[in-house]
Amino acid sequence: MIDALRDALMSADYTVDTVLARIGEAGQAGLDRNCTVPAREALGDDQTPLATLIKLFPLNLPVSSSAAEAALPLEALMDEGLLEVGPDGRIQAPVDVRPYGFETSEGQWDGWVVSDPTPGLDYRTQPIKPDYVLGVSSASTTLAQLTIDSQVGSALDLGTGCGVQSLHLSAHADRITATDVNPRVLKLAKITAELNEVDVDLRDGSLYDPVADDRFDLIVTNPPYVMSPPSGERLAYRETDFSADGLIRKVVTGSIDHLNEGGICQVLANWAITGDQPWEDRLSGWAPAGADMWVIERERLDPYAYIELWLTDAGLAGDPSWSARYREWLDYFTELGIRAIGMGWITITNAGRQTPDITIESWPHAVHQPLGPAIAARQRDITAARASDEQLLASSLKLREDIVQETLGTPGAEDPQYVVLRQHTGLKRALRVDTALGGVLGACDGSLPLGVIIDAVAGLLDADPHAQRTILLPTIRQALAEGYFESPVIAW
Template identity: 55%
Template sequence: MDAGRLRADLLAACYTVDAVLDRIGEAGQDGLGRNMTVPADVALGGARDPLAALIRLFLLQRRVPRADLAGVIDVESLTAAGYLSPEGENLAADVDIRPYGSPDDGASGWVVSDLTPGLDLNMTPTRPDYVLGVSPASTTLAQITARTPVASALDLGTGCGVQSLHLGRHATHVVGTDVNARALDLAALTAALNVADVDLRAGSLYEPVTGERFDLIVSNPPFVMSPPSAEAETLTYREANFEGDRLVETLVRGAADHLNPGGSLQLLTNWAILDGPWEERLRDWVPEGCDAWFIERERLDVYSYIEMWLTDAGLAGTPRWRSAYDEWLAYFDRLGIRSVGMGWVQITRAERAEPHLRFESWPHAVAQPVGDVFARNAEAVTASLLPVGELLAARPMLVDVEQEMIGRPGAEDPEHVVFRQRVGLLRAVKADTALAAVLGALDGDLTLGQVVAAVAAVLEVDPAELAAGVLPEVRKALLDQLLRIV
């Protein structure tokens, strides 16, 4: 099939994000977000122009008269490739070709995947080799990915290929891998439609890149902790028949062997919570010479987790629901899984004398994209660990931070001052008078030592005692990136 011709046809029909949104309106877009096509269908009315025909065909999964698509797309070529099916005088889509927009980095174009399941409550079991399209998870992974220019990047478990589109904006060479042959076929079409150069390879986990190293590895792996099943029944886009969270453990443990010095692995994934502290178990996964940052964004009890993934598999309302539910419960009980942590992981081959390992729960709102936060993490860790003398000689400054005064109404002085980030993870520091004075004066011109001495003189306290009190908070502010050394 001629991907170049299809790209030209889609552009000629104005089948782009902005044009589609303008055509179906906010209600239509919101409806599709709920897997409901009626609002968009109503917005199209009786229109039979090329854009309306493509919206109905791919986004609404309607049967479209062949006559409406004649001269719009190469029907014969798409049918021969298995992307369209004739039904009398109508045509039906067998894949989803969807406009994709990314104003953050310009990775816009089209993404090819399998049809969205469950439209208009039409629940059907999911095929084992199903290729997922752009999902909230894939969008989040793109938003948390460090976008520093690099020579090489690996999209591990590429699926429909959307992460490779983003990686191609800042990586010279992009490799995409997947165990699912159908995923590789659709990812190839995604790449071709977007004129993206992606080296696609078949294989599981790190097998296709044995002996290779990358500056950046990203993955939203098939992490779902479902009971092992026959290969013919395994949903390859979300599960891999590893016991519990062993697949995630394997990715983390193998990261150092596939990263260049300073390179990072970034995952959107989940992990099992057993009886002991979750941090201790995950700490053992981190390979030697690597920093690690695990951020738990959400924690689900086993019932919520099971219900979510059984529904995702199309089992809601079917006779298999309860038996599958019981099977999952027994499996979790055997493994001792009490709940499931879901979040973000960054493993960096920092090669420090003492690796920096950070585990935290951060369920609060963030300002996406937060890729810059991960991109600057190694620098922030280094700054936070400076020896006292070097730290006092450094020139930190507040970055993208607002200062708030909090106190009782009518009070002459605030009870405390809050320094709050406007970007990234939106962290905040509640400061007393001394810390607020120090942080407020850090603008990159004076050294930290000079600021501490000046504040000590104003407050009439011993500079050494003031430094001892504020330096731990300054280190934390550096690590959390409220402060940056210039």
């Protein structure tokens, strides 16, 4: 069945580019709004296999049995429950087979992802079934862009869902293990993997239980992080029976036991902001012993906005239960002392440092995706920033080529109010500099040791070289840790 389905999809040229070309910009914009009308208008009465596949899957529309049979191995797919006869006698799809593609270091990767159909198409609101299998979402694409793209020997896709992270991992991991507790997930993720001829070791079980004795070079996870009250039906793709953010804490604290030396765990997460301690202190307590931890808060919501977001996501907008469910969530947050919810990224690294690096920060500003390369370089940069003064001064550093200087000030003023060096890739950080620091960093082209540059700039400014070293080195360490330099080679 898998081979026949793959052949049919390839024969119809059912790829991201051909689908977008067929439904046009208006059709794609409509689907982004969960509206199929523009795409339906673009397809009209087209009965070609490509049009049939678009109608059946992304648009979730019924088609005639003759059109389905011309496009797909109809009988085999019906036997597997991937197609069925609808109430009107036409063929409909209880699953979504969606073309998916992404760029790799080797070029374009094209394939397909199997999941449940998109809920709420054409604004039809209805509660989502508990074992619903989410397709490719903004969260899953964000995690894929965050994931380091270095070649690794082994990778774990923890809570695989539709299996999209495993597809990305297949481009740079020799072995892939994927886990989940939802039987329907395991069924559809298996089809996704086999359809794309990707070898994935799928295992049934919660969190790290299925890999109790295994270690990996890379762990990626977009876990069910939504903090919802214990009452009511839970949606497996987003909720568990853990209290508040207990699941995320267990993912983070348990990661070190499943990481090889130098291994990295990357988590898309929500966490509770409570009134009893600063959120930075609370999350610092999650850091596994001996591991580096980097937390970036991208967004923060108050309980009201958070509740409305996830009740709507569950298809309860306009449902009679809306008000009662809203009150349950509010009471739950009040009971737990949750006054806000942080949303962002957590990276754990088995760095083997005697003194681990724990960095927790808010960064709601624009970033340059993919961010994976910047995250991969983090350990190298932190190590470089911890070099001794003598080692730093003897090292030849090179400022990244994407760093630009920006000056800001009052129009017409003789001198700018301040000068910053801004990154145009990665987190796009900005570092405010004065004349001395700007001169030193601007001269870092990899040709001279840092100490020589500082002394030369001090001479130009008629300043004491020793004093300038004392003043500038702390900020240069910050610039190293924040990735302002290209592959810094330290004179160890």
